[in-house]
Amino acid sequence: MRVYLDNNATTIVDPEVEKLMNPFFCQMYGNPNSLHQFGSETHPALSVAMDRLYDGINAKDSDDVIVTSCATESNNWVLQGIYFDKIKNADKNHIITSSVEHPSIIATCRFLETLGVRVTYLPVNHEGVININDLKEAIDEETALVSIMWANNETGMIFPIEEIGQVCKEKGVLFHSDGVQAIGKIAVDVQKAGVDFMSFSAHKFHGPKGVGGLYIKDSIALTSLLHGGEHMGGRRSGTLNVAGIVAMGKAMELAVKYQEYEYKEVTRLRNKLEDALLEIPDVFVVGNKKDRVPNTILASIKGVEGEGMLWDLNQYGIAASTGSACASEDLESNPVMEAIGAEADLAHTALRLSLSRFTTEEEIDYTILHIKQAIKRLRAISSTFSYTPKNHKSGL
Ligand SMILES: Cc1ncc(COP(=O)(O)O)c(C=O)c1O
Structure with missing residues (x-):
């Protein structure tokens, strides 16, 4: 069995999306900017896709959405646009x-710091979320x-x-949100949220x-950022990725369509997996269920190196993740775990499991079985884990 529980890294392309984008590779492959029929025949599909994108996030019109490569x-x-518009050529010099x-x-913020920009990196609490008062205090006349x-x-x-949108509005500061992990998981309404800019990426939904x-x-x-053409109303140059735009429009439409299902069914399966993990002694999950997107679990399994766990699960066809730093060869601890104040040894035990609307109950049951077996095997050979009477009894 192959079980994909790494949907925060990337997702399967919905078959409906794939079907819709395919003709734009070998049949309707014209450049939309060309004046002949090969170009113009792409226009209706592009226009529908742009409408789907702005509808999906409740923008005012399709001109407010610019397609990028990622x-x-x-x-x-x-960040770099703000540097030119508000920092280099105006009197502001601060990003939060x-x-x-x-x-x-x-x-990118670190890069801007090398150019002299002052950047504040707000701390997060033990659940990984900022405190709104810290934000209020950090905003000054240079922000x-x-x-x-x-x-x-x-x-x-x-x-x-x-x-956050409200605070920024009151203080007259522009607000950007990276919405990549929200779209397809929860309702994203740019007007209600009061964002001025929001980033998103098709392969996450x-x-x-x-x-x-x-x-x-x-x-x-x-x-x-990119100069050289009049594409996207002159705002972002580069020949349009027609198949990609058509696909992203459809994926956005489906994300909105399935959102209620995501919330109910994906949450149910995620909770089943999470509750099974939490029954195991010395397993912790970051954050509370209510304020979390429905598909994600970031667990810390005492005595079990994240990479060892990934390797073990991979033998059984289960794909998960440890988070960015541990996924590399860098043995520093997971930076998000560090930011939430996890002790160094726990930050090495991060296991991220992320579901999608394509995840099945059978896959979750299979994963629970194999995670339990892997924990047993890995704790038995761990130099950092010692059994107490309680966890010894559970055998895990
Ligand atoms: C929160 C967040 N922002 C940005 C990105 C980058 O997205 P892309 O792969 O489209 O560059 C990711 C991808 O993992 C992400 O999770």
Whole structure:
């Protein structure tokens, strides 16, 4: 059996999405900017896709959504655009973000720091969420942008986006949210949230890789990252990825359609898996169920190295993740676990399990069985885990 529980890394393309995008590779492959029929025959599908994108996030119109190549580009664009518009050419010099953002935000902020920008990285509590008062205190007259994610990729914890939007509005500061891990999992309404910019990526909600987007409220002026053409109303150059845009539009439509199902059914399966894990002694899960996206569990299993667990589960066809740092060869602890204050040995035991609407009950039952067996095997050979009378009795 093959079980895919790494949906926060990427998702399967929905068959309906695949079917819709296929003709744009070998039949309707024209460049939309060309004046002949090969170009113009792509226009209706592109227009439907753009409408689906703005409907899906409740933007005002399709001009407010710019298609990019991925959310990494969207995040870079906002931060670097703000640098040119508000920092280099104006009197602001401060960006606020959180300490648990995706590397595409953190690394770009570090880069801007080398150019002299002041960046505040807000701390998070033990559940991995910022405190709204810390944000209020951090904003000053030099603040050009607040960039806080909608939901965290590792913990799945949802940030208080509407409250953050309100604070930014009151203080007259622009607000960007990285919405990558929210779309398809919870309702994303850019107007209600009060965001000025929001990044997203198709491959996280059952669309293909290599296509993403940036919502820009009321088409606010933002210096382009890519220059060289008049694509996307002159805002983002590069020949349009027609198949990708058509696919992302459909994936967005399906994300909205299945959202209620996601909430109920994916939450039910996630809770079944989580409750089974929590029955095992010395297993912890980060964050509470209520404020978390329905599909994510970030567990810490005492005495079990995350990488050992991944290797063991992989033998049984189960795909999971340990989180960014542990997934590399760098043996530093998981930065998000560190940010929430987990002790160093626990930060090495992170196991992220992320479901999708394609996950089945049979797969969850199979995973529970194999995780229990893996914990037994790995704790038996662990140099850091010692059995107490309680956990010895459970055999785990
Ligand atoms: C929260 C978050 N932001 C941004 C990204 C980057 O997305 P992309 O793969 O489209 O560049 C990811 C991908 O893991 C993510 O989880």
